[in-house]
Amino acid sequence: MLTVEKLSVKAGERLILDEVSLTIPAGETHILMGPNGSGKSTLLRVIMGLGDLEVVSGRIIFQGRDVTKLPIDERARLGIGLAMQHSPSLPEVTLKGLAQVLGDRYKNDWRSLATALNCDYLLERGLNDRFSGGESKRAELLQLLIQRPQLLLVDEPESGVDLVNIAVVGKALHQLLKQGKIKDREHSGLVITHTGHILNYLNADQGYVMINGKLVCEGNPRDLFEEISKHGFEGCVACAECKRR
């Protein structure tokens, strides 16, 4: 589904990603962990094509196609979707207005999805305009459920969300990634998590640890999370056995 090949990325003069490589096969969900400022969000943003990031070297291959230089909207239409950690506020665009546009485009019943996500009362409001953390996440997931991307990039789904809403977010991600029966799995995901709560809702296949723009370790996501919980990211750096295979 997605292959990132030796991707190096600069923001201004600063190297943010340093020869990052990973592969996510169809139907798999991978987890990305790492300390603040390690480049995790940048990786998701550059896969989506966002912002003033300069790809210095390397490639992003999505479903066999090099998308490294494609504009954001083309990547989205090919099937890449992004749930941001902090979505910008768009007071001018109501959630309903956007849901309608997306519903028409992707031929989806946005109304029933809005009800299922408890978003009905948010529909007439400006997008993310004074939304709480949970509201913002649910509004974001509503858009993604209408869009139904093949590859879902999720940046810290738990951030700013209370325990009740984590369950809602977790279930929606489960639905988006079609993680019902293993044989039906076609949708892939790359999910950033700090707290690991979201692991309770997802069948994650692979985990990575990113430090200073490099993927320094990979393995079973639950094992990785357990190690990090015990020893912190310093432990990862120190771990001689954690060289990438």
Added chain:
Amino acid sequence: MRRVQAEIKKVQERLKEAAWEAREKPGAYGDDFDPAVFINDHSELNGRERELSAKLREVALLSGFDPEEKQRSASYLQKDADVLYEKVTGLYDGQVEIMSIERALEEYDWLWDYWWKTVDVDADKFTAYTELYQKGGYFIRILPGAKVELPIQSCLMMSEQEGSQRVHNIVIAEEGSSAEIVSGCTTVPQVETGMHLGVTEFYVKKGAHLSFTMVHNWAENFYVRPRTGVLLEEDASFINNYILLKPVKSLQTNPRAILKGRRSRARFNSIIHGRAGSILDLGSVLELIGEETRGEAISRAAADDQAQVLMRGKLLAYSNSAQARLECKGMLLSEEARMQAIPELEVIKAPRADLNHEAAVGPISREAIEYLMTRGLTEEEATSLIIQGFMKVGIDGLPEILEKMVDEMAKSISEGGL
């Protein structure tokens, strides 16, 4: 009768005299120009034409005037100085009166009591010129208790190059009545320059409701100076929707609503797209005099090309129980455009009055456009959705015709690229 005529003559003389004195007085706001340039023989009331050609019908339609008069209760159309429509459709006979102001002044002596009562004749040279060279304008009266469901329409059209219109309109919504007026001001495509001076006085009587929607559709080198006053009695309400989407050389207006009656309400909604080299100075004034009066003035402006847009707003409270809100929001669509927002709040011996304002001016956020693009919208679609929303959000109950105009405008801006 003779005495009445003599009194009217005296009033007329006094007004002419005051106007003559003010004929060189610059406007309080806006760029200055000499209205005398546009006073010529062409714009005399000549009665040459009695019908709209097919081409002019299209022009009228663009400003919201339906020449077929379908779904309209009454119609008034003035081309240059000629009155082509002044008609009430059958069903609304006895509920609405519509005619040229000249005819109305002849028919009703009492109308002089409403003449120059909410706008000062000597406010500036533009009011003075309107009085000195006035030709036409409409008189619309909604009779007591009449509930007029279908809109009343009016159109002031200009077809003469370098000509001018100097109209004085009076609208009276009598006690307990309600109506909606859709009014368009427009030029035919071959006209490049000219001037429009329009004085409009609204009288909204006790318990009446009046909604007035004005679409401005001028030529690129046009000079426009509307002067508007609204007087509201007890429990009266007035909504003014103003939309300007086409380029115009210079336009300055600052309508004033006087909320005299207890519990009267007024709302000004303005949607402005400044284009080309337009110089726009647009505002509104709400004077909250009566107890429990409520006011709102909401403007949305987008400045494109080299346009200069100034948004004003002034709330004046004289009553402790008055509440009003002012909101000016501007979006810059080009590097060369200029925009300024000047909100003013003033409380006069009413320490418990509640006035507030919100003003913001800025470009479209790149982050917002990219966010929508992550959902598969093209850059043009994302821009259009943002502009469309920006122009309409916060403005309640926009008539359908304006909704469509704003949508088309947003689409055309984004297609042209930012």
